[in-house]
Amino acid sequence: MAEYDETVVSEHDGIQELDNQLPRWWVWLFVFSIIFAVLYFSWYHVLGLGRGQEKRYHDMVAQAEAAQAARQSEMMANLDLGTPSRLDEVLAEGKDIYLANCASCHHSTGRGLIGPNLTDAYWIHGPNFEDTMHVIAKGVLEKGMQAWENSLSLRQRHAVASYIYSIRGSEPPDPRAPEGELVENSDDPNYNL
Numbered sequence: 001m002a003e004y005d006e007t008v009v010s011e012h013d014g015i016q017e018l019d020n021q022l023p024r025w026w027v028w029l030f031v032f033s034i035i036f037a038v039l040y041f042s043w044y045h046v047l048g049l050g051r052g053q054e055k056r057y058h059d060m061v062a063q064a065e066a067a068q069a070a071r072q073s074e075m076m077a078n079l080d081l082g083t084p085s086r087l088d089e090v091l092a093e094g095k096d097i098y099l100a101n102c103a104s105c106h107h108s109t110g111r112g113l114i115g116p117n118l119t120d121a122y123w124i125h126g127p128n129f130e131d132t133m134h135v136i137a138k139g140v141l142e143k144g145m146q147a148w149e150n151s152l153s154l155r156q157r158h159a160v161a162s163y164i165y166s167i168r169g170s171e172p173p174d175p176r177a178p179e180g181e182l183v184e185n186s187d188d189p190n191y192n193l
């Protein structure tokens, strides 16, 4: 079979149509690309064996999430219970504990109700984190603030103390009148680390 067949198939108005064979290399390329497309399609989309973009993306996200979870749990394990925490998990747990146990006296916003406002800068028992931890553990029985050391674990008391620490200065509406002493700039120096 000649590669270039000059046989004239038809002729119209002086324009000739020749019966040329396609070059071999071109035909093979064409056949190969079809086979390649079939293999590629089945590999990635039918059998799902290839790691396509989407799969690689999901793998990377899963990896990053695992790394973050590991970091979080390491931070949780190394939590310094002597300083207020800013970890989302700790604050979320603290908020739950607060709403369940403390809001009845200190109001859900912390503005104070039967108990004092926890968001202002006035403190009866001291502004430091350890003061807060101490009041929560021991309570002020004669004033109606119960001791929580038997019903909340140290970690739970740390979580709720961190939470009320986080709402300091939040200025909720209708605050209870200030009680105790005004203490400015009482934030724990470690808090913003």
Ligand code: HEC
Binding pocket: 097, 098, 101, 102, 103, 104, 105, 106, 114, 115, 116, 118, 122, 123, 124, 125, 126, 132, 135, 136, 140, 143, 144, 145, 146, 148, 160, 161, 164, 179, 180
């Ligand atoms: C039954 C009511 C009541 C409940 C419930 C209660 N408190 Fe209190 N709380 C008080 C009262 C009253 C005081 C003020 C004590 C005083 O005047 O010496 C107080 C004081 C405090 C103080 C010290 C405030 C200051 O100005 O020094 C903190 C901190 C505190 N409460 C946190 C909590 C937390 C956290 C919880 C929940 C785990 C809680 N309270 C639950 C009534 C309550």
